[in-house]
Each structure stands twice: as structure tokens, then as C-alpha cells.
Amino acid sequence: MLTLETLTQDLAQVDALKQSWLMGDGGTAAALPPHWPQPDGANDDDRALLALAYCSQYPLLEQIAVPEQLKPLSALPVLCLPTLATECRPAFRQILAALSKHDGLYWRLFNLLVSRGVAPHPLDWLPTANENRLPAAFAPWLRWVGSADIALTEASWGDFSPAARLNALRELRRDAPHDARSLLALMAPSEPADKRFDLYELLSLGLSHADLPLLETLEQDRSQKIKELAVRFKMRLGEHEPQVQDETITELQGWLTSKTRGLLRRETLLLAPELKNSVQYRERCQALASVPLPALAASMGLTLNALLEQWSFSDNRGKGNYSPNESLLHNIADSLPEAQVMLAAERLLQAAADDGTDPSLSLRILAPRLSEEACVGLAAHLLARADLLPNTLGVLFAEEWRWLSLEAFSQSPSVALLIQRLKALASAGESQDSDYSLTLAMQQIGLCLNYDCAQWLLAQITNMGLSPLHPLLEHLKFNVSLKQEGRKDE
Secondary structure, eight states: OOOHHHHHHHHHHHHHHHHHHOOOOOOOOOOHHHHHHHHOOOOHHHHHHHHHHHHHHHHGGGGOOOHHHHOOOOOOOOOSSBOGGGGGHHHHHHHHHOOOOOOOHHHHHHHHHHHHHOOOOTTTOOOOTTTSSSSSGGGHHHHTTTTSSOOOOTTTTSSSHHHHHHHHHHHHHHHHHHHHHHHHHHHHHGGGHHHHHHHHHGGGTTOOOGGGGHHHHHTTOOOOHHHHHHHHHHHHHHOOOOOOOHHHHHOOOOOOOEEEEEEOOEEEEEEEEOOOOOOHHHHHHHHTSSSHHHHHHHHHTTHHHHHHOOOOHTTTTOOOTBOOHHHHHHHHHHOHHHHHHHHHHHHHHHHHHTOOOOHHHHHHHHHGGOHHHHHHHHHHHHTTTTTTTTGGGGOSSOBBBBTOOHHHHHHOOHHHHHHHHHHHHHHHGGGGGOOOHHHHHHHHHHHHOOHHHHHHHHHHHHHHOOOOOGGGHHHHHHHHHSTTTTTOOO
């Protein structure tokens, strides 16, 4: 009887025979396993032919057997959105191919489609199982590609892969926060620490005071990372008491210094001076990113709001890879309520306007914590900047800029700068290629502008003489080609 051990030995001998044939056997007779049938009186040539025949058949034993009963794949679910118009599909495929390696713009393409009330044709695109930033409208397709036709429950928990489980929980958290919280409390404790952390991070979606009992339980978790996550989430809700002063807070208190500046309008600024010792400077920045800010403010005799108002974003940019600004902003985004996040964002924008710098990278840290209403208020400050292109708004909004009026857009100094640069490009003709910043700006704007603003901008650009076939206009033309659902002019 052929056992697994015998089969393993035979396969090893098959490999040895193949190696000897490749390297030359020097006329040596093939050594066959004794249980391989051989005719009586076989000579060396016969045994060599038998070995060749057996070796050609043995790989069949390594093939996976076809299951007796195949599981039929269910039909692709029909989305609640109509399919993209046929005339728009070539442009969609072209843009999709260009954005496949540009993660930030890739998601904006699908947000724009859903905002306009359409979905891609499944022959042009289907999601992969780990594309978790897609709009909720694509959830049926995500479940289908992940083979998760069943609902995530206590009984079906083990039937989901970790990635599919996260997607299902993310959808459940969005649609039924209480059910997602109950399922997490019941099933997550049995998962490994890294998987538990990923699961509990989903509580950030719609975090509310109803999550406090679970967060208090997580503070007793055996993983230190999860304990810290629970503390940060409680601080976001304003429920965590400041810690007593410890060594880290004492070090930061000695590092940060106050300075009064200004003649007519005196103001107190909080500075994080650069240190000659780079290791010490790095450690201070790392501590600033994780220390409880209410406790730090209290140790300095300040309120939390006062600490944020006095922080000098202009002076605390840092050096090299270490930035006190970035450390503080990450801490604010991770652990403070939205009111303090908004205060920090306003201070950041004011400092950037005074210095004439682009706040996009720093603002990107805070933006996910802000409501749409708060982001709209900050967007007005960016549009008023005559030294920034309007695509800087992209750090605040992941979806179509429906809130933006045509009047505000057309009169914006930021848009005037964009048109000025496009006019210079049109005047130069084909002799000048567009620079990367302008190309990126037009891609972002094309995927974010609402229909009216996109139509107006496209008309302005073509009227100034830039060819409608210019590559810069691909995304903007695609935007305009998407008819808004329910538009009166359809």
C-alpha cells in the first residue's frame, strides 16, 4: 500500500533520477524503488525506459484532487447604483490605469462616481478583498469577492479571513454601532494581540459615550498597545482623568519654554527648542507624541486650550526627521476631543498664512478627526490664499466638494492662481511641459470638484486656448461627463 512516507521517498528518488539524467549517469543503470513493477528479465535499457515512464507519471500524485462536489459561486450582487454610461467607460479605464499606483487619488475616483450616482461596469473593475476605503455602496461587491455571502455573527466568526472580518465589522460598525460593539466585546478577546488591536481600532468609527463600558474593559487588556488605545479613545470623549506627574512629563516641562513676542500685540508663545544632542531631541519629540496633553498642560500651569493657543507652529517645525509640530499634531489627533482638534487646526492655518507656507502635510494629520462642517470652515481659509493651488482642499475632504458654491470658487484667489498658471502653459504652447505640481493639482481638482464648478473651470481653460485634448484636462473632462443624478438639464 502506498503510504505518505513511501510517496515522499519515491518523489525524492524521482528527483535524484532527474538530476542524474541532467548531469549524465555515466551508463549506470537506473536505481528503481523495489515496489515499482518490473518485467522479468529486464535489462538496463528496459529499466531506464521504465524509470522515465514512472517519473513522467509521478507528478500527477502531487496535484490536488478535484472535489467531488463543486461549490457554485453566487451571482455578482447588483449594486443600488446604475452602471457608468457606455461613452464614459473608456475614460474611466484610462484614468483607473493611471491611478492604480496613486493610492490617494484612486479612492477619490470611486467617491466621485458614487457621489454622482453611478458605479463602474464590473467588466472594467471589481474590488479586491482588502480595499477597505471604498464607499459603502460597494459593500456587496466586497463581500462577494471575499466569499463572504453570510453575515458576520458569533457563529460565523471563524468562517471569515482576518481581512474579510475587518471589512464586515467596518460595515457593521457604520450601519449598526451597537451590534458591532457587542460582537467585538464577545469575540475579539480570543484573537491574538495584533488582530485584537486592528479590531478595536474600528471603535474610532462613530466613537461615542456608548462605547465607554467596552473601553474600560480594554484598559485591563493584557496588551499594552490596546490599553493605550483605550486611554486615547476615552480622552477623545473627554472622560479620562489627567495622570499624575511622572518623569516624562517632568522632562517635557523642562524642555518647553515660554517666550513673549510682539510690540503692539504681545503674545506668549510655547517653544520646543532644538537640542544639540540628536538622540535626546528625538526622544523628546517621541514623548510629545504620546504624553497625556491635559496632564502636560496642568504641570505647566496651563489649561489645555491655553497650551494649544500658545504653541508656536512657526518656531517648532524641528530639524531633520524630528518635528515637535508633527509630534504634537499626532497626539492631538489621537487623543483629544474634536473641539481641541479644531482649535489646533485653526492655529496651524493662521501660522501658515503668516509664514506663507503650505499647511497641507500638517493639516492632513488632523483632518480625519474633523466634521464636514468644521472642514468647510477651514477650507475658506485655504481658498483665500493667493499662493496656494485649490487642490490643497483635498487634505480636508475625501469626497466630492458638494459644499463649494460656484461663486466662492470662481472668486477665490487660489483659483485665480491656478488659471494664471494654466494661461501661461497655454501661451507657451507645446514647447513647455506642465510641472508636476500643476499636473497633480489638476488630477485632484478633476476628481473632487462638483459638477457646476468643474464645468465652469473647463470652460475657462478651453477659452484661454489650451487644447481640449491636453492630458491635464483628462480628469476634469471625465468629471463633467458624469451627469449628476436628478439634474434638471438632463
